[in-house]
Structures are given as structure tokens and as C-alpha cells.
Amino acid sequence: METFPITFLPDNQTIEAEAGETVQDVASRGKIHINASCGGEGVCGRCVVELRAGSVLASAGLYLSDEDFAKGIRLACRAKVSGPATLFIPLESRADASFFKKAAQAEEVLTVSNPDPMVGQTCLILDPPTPDDNRSDLDRVNSALAETGIYDADIDLSAMRSMPSVLRKSDFKVTVSIFRELALQKPETPDFSRIVAFETTMGDDNYYGLAVDVGTTSVWVRLINLATGEVKPSVGDLNGQISFGEDVISRIVYAGRKDGLKRLQTRVIDTINRLLERYEDAFPGYRKKTFLMTVSGNTTMAHLLVGLDPKNIRLSPYVPLASTWPSVRASFLGINVEPHTVMKIFPSVSSYVGGDIVAGVLASGLYKREELTLFIDVGTNGEIVIGNQDWMTCAACSAGPAFEGGGVRCGMRAAPGAIESFLYEPANKRHHLGVIGGVSPSGVCGSGLINIVAEFFRGGVLSKQGKFVEGSSPLIREGEDGLEYVLAPADLSAGGHDVVITEIDIENLIRAKGAMYSGYQTLLESVGLEMGDIEKVIIAGGFGRSLNIENAIAIGLLPYMPVDRFAYIGNSSLTGSTLAALSGTMWRQAFEIKEKMTNFELSDTPGYMDRYIASQFIPHTDASLFGQ
């Protein structure tokens, strides 16, 4: 096998690599860290490297824009060795090395040891009809099913339609796909079975489920082989509703407009359809054998997906239309699958603690752990769960858009061009930027903002009150909105204007982190506990991926405790949805989680406001909470 020298910068370390090896694997052999948040599936974009010389085999694919690709940006997990090459690993592709690790239990549960999906397949060997036994085809099938303990199975008309020819083509040996509608409210009620498809047993015995995470910002889909339990790489995209508003409130408002609800529904369905299309190449015809779709999303997303008006979610006392959803045929909603694909939507707890959090708690294993655990999904609507196997409470914090780069002068989404990593050297008053994609900086994303504020505070640039300390840095100047710090001057920025951070940006961030922190406090006090009782913190959601834990503690967003008590479990909503697709037992557990969780409306909870005001410092008015 031919080998080629691959040189990694800035370490300037050269490793001999075989043709076809991924850059990620080559680096790994040389103990050079490159992030791989998605496990090398080519979808997280956290492993960007820059081709400085030579060539590697790669294409733009789903994560990289054509523009970035033209600049030499590659994903280390996708790029394959095809000759000598020199690659630069930017700061942001190394960033999570020391701070993040995936939660062990999340990885574990993703490989369900005994898949028991809600859709099962049964092979029936039937006696062909004779003059003495000319029962109907369906009677023949049903009496064979009764022998396996399945009584009173209902049947889809589409399954009936194909039944006679499948039976006769296969010489009356058929595979029947049966959907089990689980009885969840009253335990002694038996499950309800429904025949959704017939296949000749001559075919392979693979069949599929789809796990879907419908987020306000992004939609993720994952194909799962329900026969083997094998999980395929997920695919994701922006939720097409985003052009009608960035957060759930603006979507709810839009839904109230003429045709607004229909339009929002169509957009998200279109997004899902586009994602489903992406599997077609690798798994042609998979939709014919896809019988289940589990969907997790926040309460508003669930309403919009099924086309129901979420308006009362916005109005006190914040009553959603439903917190559980009937089985729906995905095709009925316009999703491009066969009529036999049953959609199950995760139950939610309240208007602002949705099915994504239920799925997340399911994925995290919090509900079966002894330790008191804090589960956090940080975002515009930050959700908090505190509890263990015995009890759970939850709440939603309206943190505002700062974590998403909103309300911040040069704020932007965590996309190429966003300043994400930041180091400040007090000794020489210089800073170092890490920009997503290794390109020129365009702005600052939420996690970047946290890192910058933490470094500024450490370096004496910012006061406890979140104000710039005058004379602390030559880059501080008077701007339109008061003092600001120049992160990148116009000539070094992508947009040709100064990238700055203002005192108002910092105020917004403090408000956001304070909303979260006072949320943990309020929830803990509601059950007679305090911060010191927390044994584990689980961070979920897209934002958490790039969160520097030490810096998040430093600014008072995360509680003060050793870094090793924190775990990041990625898109736990999608993981939970995957687990539910693989296992009816898990689906039942999602309902147990929903039932067990006590929801607090923070704004109605005594003391929340006081705690919120006390949190408006770096890291907090009460410095003792942060070991100071």
C-alpha cells in the first residue's frame, strides 16, 4: 500500500498515511487532537481543517459551503488521503479537547441491547386455502396471529390492498409488520395491535424507523434499522420555519396570521422531506420499509408539526392545546413516506418544557440515576430539569437571544466566521481569536461571547458589574453605545467593519446567564435543596456543544463545581427520539418521565425575581456561591 506524508500545522508534525485513510484517523494515530463531536459522521462541522498544500479527497458535502470548500476548508472526518498534504488545524477544531466529554450513559443507551420497537415483524407460515378451508385471507392471517398472542389486530386498508397478492406470491409465507399502540394511561390495558404491511418472506428482514428532532432552529433526522438496532448517521438542516421568526414566540405570533399556521406546518414538513431525500442514495427504497417515525420537539414545534394552533401557549396561564399526541400517519401530514409509517410524537410537560426535554431526560438517564442531577438545555428558552430516579422538577427560563448571538451588536449564529474561542493575555494585553471554519472573523457567537467575557473578567478587563475597566486595554474605546472592545479591526474582518463587543452586549449576556442561574436556584429551593446538593450536571442541546465549561462557570452561567461533574450529551432530543424508535419500553418511559415531572412557572414562583436580580453580576452578587 502506497503511503503519503501528511503534515499537520501548527504542530508541524508529519505522519505517513495510507491512501484512503481519513485525515481524522491519521491525526488520531499521531495523537493530534481534532474535535469529532458527531463521532466522525461529517455532520457537526467541528473538525474543520485547512488545506495549505497538496491535496486530499473530499467534497463540500452537507456541512461545508462551496465557498469555504474553495478556500481549502475540509472536514477531517470526511477528507481522505490521496497524496502528500499539509493541513492546518485551527484553534476551534481543537477547542473541546480538554473541556468536553460525552456522557458515558448517553453513548451506552444508543446501542439498545434488546430492541423492542413499537413496530414488530412476525413471520407467518399459513396453510393455503382449499375448498374445505376457504376462509378469507384476513381471517387466515388473524387466526395465525391469535396463535402468537395477537388478538383483535386492526389493519390498514393499504396493507389489505397488498395482502392477497403478497400471500399468493410468497406461497402463503409472509412477514407481517405490526404496530403496537401502547396503552400508557392505565397499565392493565393491553396494547392495541395494527397490521400495517405485508411482505414476502423472501426479502431481507431489515426494516426501519426514523427518529426526528424538530428544533426551533434545526431539524435532525436519523435512520434506524429496527431489525438490527443499527443507527445510521443523522442528517440535519435549518428548520424552514426560521424565515417566519427565530424563536417560538415569533412563530406562535405568525401562526395567528392568515394561513400562518398552514405555512409554518408546510415549512417544517418540507424540511423533513428534504432530509429524508438525503438517505435515498445510501438506502434506496428505505421508505417502503420504514414503519415508524418518532418525533421530539418543543411544545410549540409539536403543535405546528401537526397543524394545531399554539396560541394559548403564549397567553397566561400558558396552556398548550395538548401535551400528548395521537398516532398520526406521517404521510397524512405531507411527509413523503408510505401510508404505513406511523408517527409518534413525544409528550411534553408544559408549554415551555416540551418533548425535546422529555426525550433529553430519557437519553440522559437522569430518571433512573440515584445522584441529584441538573439537566440543562441552554438557549433562548433554556430548560432546566432537577431530580433523580425518585422525583423531577423542571422549568423554562426565558434567557433571551444572547446565547444565540441575538441582541449582541456583532452577534451571529455559531457558523463559519464566528469568533468562538478566545484567549486574553493580561501580561501583554493581547488576545487570540479562534474562528469557526478558520476564516476571517465576521462576528461573535453565543459561546464566543461567554469565552470572551470570562477571559476579560479573569484578565481584569471587565468589572464584577460587567463594565469595562478603563485603561485596562488599549482596544477599549468609546463607541455609539458606550464603551466597546475591538476584537478585530475592519481590515482583518470578513465584513470590512470592526468586530466589537459592547457593554450592552455584556449586559444582555449577564441577563441571560442570570435567568438560567436563578432558575436552578429557584427550582432547588422549591424542593428544599441548594446548589451544593447537585452531584452531576448534564448539558444538552446544540449550544452546549461549544460551551467552555470553565468559562461558563466563570461568568456564572453554570454552577460552581469541579469540571468533571459536567457531562455533555449532544443532541439529547434526537438521542431520546432514537431510543424511543428502537424500544417501546423507552417510549413508555418517556411517558413516565412526563408524568413524574413537576413543572414550575418561574415567573409565578416566589423569590425568582429577587434571585434573578442578585444574579446580575459576574459571576454573582453572592460570590460565595462561586467559591470566592
Added chain:
Amino acid sequence: METFPITFLPDNQTIEAEAGETVQDVASRGKIHINASCGGEGVCGRCVVELRAGSVLASAGLYLSDEDFAKGIRLACRAKVSGPATLFIPLESRADASFFKKAAQAEEVLTVSNPDPMVGQTCLILDPPTPDDNRSDLDRVNSALAETGIYDADIDLSAMRSMPSVLRKSDFKVTVSIFRELALQKPETPDFSRIVAFETTMGDDNYYGLAVDVGTTSVWVRLINLATGEVKPSVGDLNGQISFGEDVISRIVYAGRKDGLKRLQTRVIDTINRLLERYEDAFPGYRKKTFLMTVSGNTTMAHLLVGLDPKNIRLSPYVPLASTWPSVRASFLGINVEPHTVMKIFPSVSSYVGGDIVAGVLASGLYKREELTLFIDVGTNGEIVIGNQDWMTCAACSAGPAFEGGGVRCGMRAAPGAIESFLYEPANKRHHLGVIGGVSPSGVCGSGLINIVAEFFRGGVLSKQGKFVEGSSPLIREGEDGLEYVLAPADLSAGGHDVVITEIDIENLIRAKGAMYSGYQTLLESVGLEMGDIEKVIIAGGFGRSLNIENAIAIGLLPYMPVDRFAYIGNSSLTGSTLAALSGTMWRQAFEIKEKMTNFELSDTPGYMDRYIASQFIPHTDASLFGQ
């Protein structure tokens, strides 16, 4: 109150009547018989009278054509006294007086004393949401339902859609319509509930079901108030499929053509939609409050209604696709009702003993009687059931089209212009005709053929072999197909050609009645019984309505026994369907009937062929069977 003299011809009896009295009621007071098969609902057309002088208040309505109306034809049950009048009662409007009576139990069950329909309504008084109780609307509804013992209710998306506004409009006092999916196979399985609609409780508490009888020839629909148990007059029309073939076999063949299945389905759905339209005037908006549709039809009609290919029904060993049908939304099939209308289709026994017979047996009460009963539905496909509360056997006889006027030279359907009644006077070799609608004769319907052959045989015009006795009548002549008898010469007929009956017509009738008679015999012998063991004969179906029992015995179509052992129960398929709409208990019983019935394929049953050949006499080769 003013009274007017109403004179009835041919009796020439005059009765003083009050303005507004129906002609039917006036005749009844005077003990003058006028048929009223439909119970005076204006739909059976059996009570036609002819206005000879004066006037009555009436309109053409649904049964009479404008043409007949112009000729003075009126329905006695609809025409109201408005002045002096002279009315002629034609023979056919008196025909069933002595021979028919409705079975008492059929009348009885039509007024179910304790309606327990599969769709029920529950009134819920809910606490409105507050900040301390901001459960979702659906959770609020479900927990109230759980208090009434309804757990794990599923819900329609359409019901969810209206729920929030109905709850708020009605101040959280709502009427919930809940469909119970009855578990039928395994008795200990509980029923499965599904919320299909919400209404404010301010409205009236009426809600509806529709009973539908889908016959090969005709479709009948009946609206039922499920809250009160009140049954509205039925409406009927020809099945629109009829232009694709008159009998089930030709429909099955047509279904195998390109788009044939879809076309057949569309036709019957169109027919149902037209019938539903007819209720709109009297019950505007009734569809909004219609939640159930029970449908009975033969096995082929059930397949075609739901759009499933019936092809194996025609091929040995005659295996239908299904004998039970899943719940379907009527609107899903294209029926013009709201999505909340659940369609339940009667189960069938075999390819040729369908849901119409199961419904008929349900309506007849046979399955809960002690006496050994013979249930007959005479037609192209004649169905026979023999049994009692302990056991039942059934079979279908392929009688051919003679009873429907097919295969008969001047044969026609039982419509205006058809010779139906017939008297032969051997002394003077003259005959008297009764024509449906009191118009000039166009042809002979099936029941007319039976009456003619019976009278001919009595009067010595026909031999036992079914041949004309030469010289017995001057109206016998040599025709194209051998000997024929002129019933009406061209100048007295409607079509301007001789209306005749030929020896071939008579052969066809003998074949048809022989198929039925040998069916009873074979079925009885299969269970070790004989004709004399039968204690009751129940005649069902449209054809039976005009059947002269004595004449049917005389030709050997019905078994020889006292006339009072016969009962005619009308359209028992529609009656059974009505009962099932009114009562879930009845619906369960339909499944018990299906399960209890043992089907015999006559062509495979030893001895059938011999008995069939022996039946090819008038009344039978073995005259002792007919007391001779």
C-alpha cells in the same frame, strides 16, 4: 271540522274524511286494504292509487315520476284529503294484504329500548385553567374522562383542532363524542375509546348515525337520531355500479379491468352521496353531528366500497380478501361527511354469504329463537340460512337472473309497467293483470312470473314439466322460441309490442326456484334434518316484498307449509344496519352471528346436484313434498 266524501274503487265504498287525513288512513278506517310496506313513509311505492275524480293534496316526491303524477297516480300514504275525491285502488296496491305480514320481532327491534350506540356523548364540566393548574386542554379533558372510566382515549386531529375554542366558548362545559372501538375477538380485551368531536353543551343533544344497505341493485340509507333512538324514513336509489353489470360476478369481472375497481368504488360512493343529499332539506347540517355509519352489503359490495379487489371471490376455492373490515373514516372513501364519521362495515360469512345476510339474521332475531327457522333472501344470488339460537348454517344459491326479470323475454325489474299480479279463470280461459303503477303493461317482473306460472299450473295451462298444455288457452301460440302465451297484445301494451311469456322463460324460472329449493334441502340434510322440521320461514330482501307466498309454494320455490308460518321482514339488511347503528350490543351480536354460522359451498356438497335435478318440476318431482 269540514269533512269530504272519499270514494274508493273498485269497491265503490264512500267514507267521510277530514281535511288533512291521508288517503291511507281514510281507507284503513273503512277496512279497505292498501299496501304500506314501508309503514307509510312514502318510499316503497306500494300504495299507489289513481285519482279518478276530485282532488287530493300531494306532490310527486321521491317515488313517483312527474309523468305518473300527471296521470293521477298518487301515494295513498302521502296524499291528503282536501276535498271530495274518487280513487281507484289497483290490484297491485292490494296484493300483499292476505299473504304478507311483517315479522313482529323485526318491528320490535327497530325501536331498541336501550340504545347504546358505538358513538356516545359525554358532558364534561371542567375547571378552567389557572396559573396553578395550567395542564393542557387535552390533559384536562382526559383526566375528566378517566373519572368516568374512559382511559387511554385516543383523539382525532380534527377534534383536537376545534377543542381549544369550543372549551373556551362554552366556559369549559363541553359535550365530547367518543367512538368505542369494540374488541370482538378476545372478550376480555376492553373497548378502545377515541374522541371524535367536541361541541358546546349549549346546543341540542341530538346526534346522528347513518345505516346504509349497499345492495348489488339498490342502495338504501337511513338517518338515525342516536340520542333518542328515533329512526328517520329511509331513502333509496339504484346502485350506480349497475351500468357496469347487473350481478356481482359481472362487477368482479369489471373490477379486473383497468381502473375498473376505482370506477366501481366511485359509483357506489356517488350513489351514497346523492342519498345523503336528500336528508339535507329536512335535517339541515345533520352531517356535522353524524358520527357513525354502519354499512351492510354482500361480500363483493363490501370489497368494492372500500376499494379492494374482489377477484378471488370468483375463483375456486372462493376466498374473499376479508370477512371483517377495519374502521374506516367514511370521508376517507370520498363519502361526503365530516372526518369524524366512523364507518363500520358488517362482517360476512363467506364469499357469497355477506354482511347483508348477517345484518338480516340480526334483524330477524333468528339467532335468538328456539324454533328451527329458515331465512331466505331470494335473488340472483339467493342466500339461505337455517338454524336457531344454538346453531346456524348458510349457503348461497346461484339462482340466475329470472327473479329479477333477467333471462325472460319480456322480463323487467319490478318497476311501473311490470305485470306483477295475475289471476287466471280456467272456466272462461280469461286472465286479469295487475300492473305496477296502474299503467299499461311493459313486461313481467320476477314476482309476476311466479304468479303467472302458479296460476297457469292451477288452471291447467301448464304441465308439471313446465310445458304449455296445447289447446288449453286461445292465447297460446307458436313463437320464435317455441310456444308462448300472450299476456297483453301490442295495442294494449306500453311498448307497442306483444307482452308474452315463453316456455324458455318458464324453464329459467324453474331452474331458479329449483336452485333455491334444493339449497334448503341440501342444507337441512347436511345437519340431519328435513323440510318438515322447519317451524318458521322468514323472507327478506326487496324481492320478497311482492312475493305471493301461496304462488311461490305452488311453483316449488318456497317449502310447503301453512302460510302463517311465513313472515316477510322487508329490507332486513337495512334493518340490521339500523340496529347496529343504534346499539353496540347489536354490533357485537353481528360478529357472534358471523362466527356461529357454518357456510356450505353447495356445489361442493354431496347430493346437491341430484336434488337440483329432481326439483326441475312444478312444484317438484317428489310431489309428496308439496302435500300432493
